[in-house]
Amino acid sequence: MSEQPAPSALPEDALRELKAAFEERSLEFEDAHFQQHELGYDIFGHVSWQESSKSKSGQQFYRLHRTFVFFYRPATTLPEAMLHSKSKLVSQLQSAFSHLLGMPSCQLEGEDQFNSAYDITTATPDSLRALLTRQAIDALVTVRDAVIILKPRGVLFMRHQQAISRSSMQLGPPGSRQVHNADQRIDDTDLQAFLDDAVTACTAIANDPDAGRRAANAVEGTFAEEALHNMTSGGGYIGHVISKHLVTREMLDALRHQPVPRSNIPGPIRKLGWQGSTTFLMTVLSLMGTIALIISLSTRNNDASWWIPLLISLGAYVGVVLTCCHRAARKRLVVHGRALPGIITAVEQTDDEVNSSLIYRIVVQPQPDGSPIEARMPEQAAKTARRLMEQGRETWVLVDPGKPARGTWPEGWSLEALPD
Known part of the structure; x- marks a missing residue:
């Protein structure tokens, strides 16, 4: 990866997707470098975010530092998934927990070596199977101790926490259990191997211009509709909650x-x-x-x-x-709001949380004119808003006839509204 002078030189959309890939609080990027690729940008650097842990003295907050590579590909849309190297105990617990929650399982038929090396977490297993070509599978099985996160606009690579040899904890006052800092960055002696593994594991997907299209064609409907079908038809706690609160396209229409x-x-x-x-x-x-x-x-x-x-x-x-x-x-x-067409003009993360979920500020501009409508919604609605804003697609808002500056964005309530 060649060094470039400043992370701020990244296009705004690349930086926005990089932040969205982590979905963490109080993100800070350190020593970020990037190189341009014909399909986007390859971004490498260190990142930190706020974590919390519970102890006898209460909840403690600290910053966790990690090293990452993000292959940003703006022209594609990938199904969301996480692939991580197996840990026997973690795999057993995850399998039982996923079954209880009703999450779909994902293994590759006839790929015993891959299945023994990786656990997969995804709500879109059929799309993911279509995404993983022979070349991608062969590359992945050569990489150990990896965490690979597929996001709609790219692939994020980090080292599995259990394999990081350098993990220092900066503690609070003597006798306390307070953690001020957790450093899990890759040090210089392991950095080249880390970068080589990132390229090996991810480029068969990230550098394939047909990857997103192939995954989308594997199922009927959008990735969001596939995920909803899998989670609601599989039973379990998640399916029950989603079915109870699901806002469908028909309801919105x-x-x-x-x-x-x-x-x-x-x-x-x-x-x-x-x-x-x-x-x-x-x-x-x-x-x-x-x-x-x-x-x-x-x-x-x-x-x-x-x-x-x-x-x-x-x-x-x-x-x-x-x-x-x-x-x-x-x-x-x-009940009384006027339905007006509009376009998304801004999606910004705030410092607020509801039930440990980050809240985003979404701005919709009614068309052809009118006061901008601001909605504060969770991450899932922000994903939908970002896709609609990227594609320049029309949405709609409900505006209070007595107070035109007050409104709400109903499509943000629907999981089905997320486009590919």
Whole structure:
């Protein structure tokens, strides 16, 4: 890999896909180098992100440093998957866990050497099998201790953690278990072997201009539709959750074209459109407010601090009122909002999280004019938004007729909306 002067010289779309490949918090790239390839860019460097661990003293946060190679290919779309060298105990646990969750299994028929060397995690096994040519399989079995992550716009290579000889921990004060830093970068003595393995393992896929097309033609529909079919038809916990909350294309089409005020709105749209996790929040706040009020009233004659639980009660009930107002505004958008065509103009990662999932800022510009609509959604919606923005495809938004600056992006609720 030849060195280039500055990682900032990478095109913005290449840098965006590089960040998306990791899906980690607080990413920082160090000593990044790249060389241009006829199909994109080969990017090598060190990266760090925030990790957490639990100990007796509570949750600890630290930065994990790794070395990577990313083969960025903007003109292709690959099925998502992770291939990693087998670890006997990990493989057994993963197999049992995947079966419990209902994740599809993926092995290559007649490829015993490959199957004994790699575990595969993917929701699109049929597409992946079509992607792995004879050349790719023969190359992969020669590489050990690898983690290979297939993303829609490229292939990410890292060394398996169990094989990294240099793994230093920078600890906190003496006697504490706090970790400030975990360095798992490849050192200079192993660097050339690491780069050689990355090229060997990944280029049969990354440098094949027909790879994405071959994988897409192996199944009917998009990769997203294949993944949904596999997960919902296999049973298990994941399939149950997805089936319960799945927003289909038919639901979205009906929502878009139904005259206002809309009625008979499907449960998944109600859940994602305005209910979310607010039902649980309102229940907790109401219960907390009621308990605090009872304590306050029962102690007001013999305890000078009776007003403290009263304030807690009032705060809880204010929270309930604010949540109700938020739900009412969101419901108004779904029931009364005008459906307008639009295009995605920005997808940006924020510092916020919900249930340990990163939240992204997605901006949709209504057409032919109007105020930009900003939606804050999780990673899956951001993937859809990035693909639509890349392809310049039209989407649509619901806009509050009384407040045109307020709106929502319904296609972000649907797993089926992700294009190849």
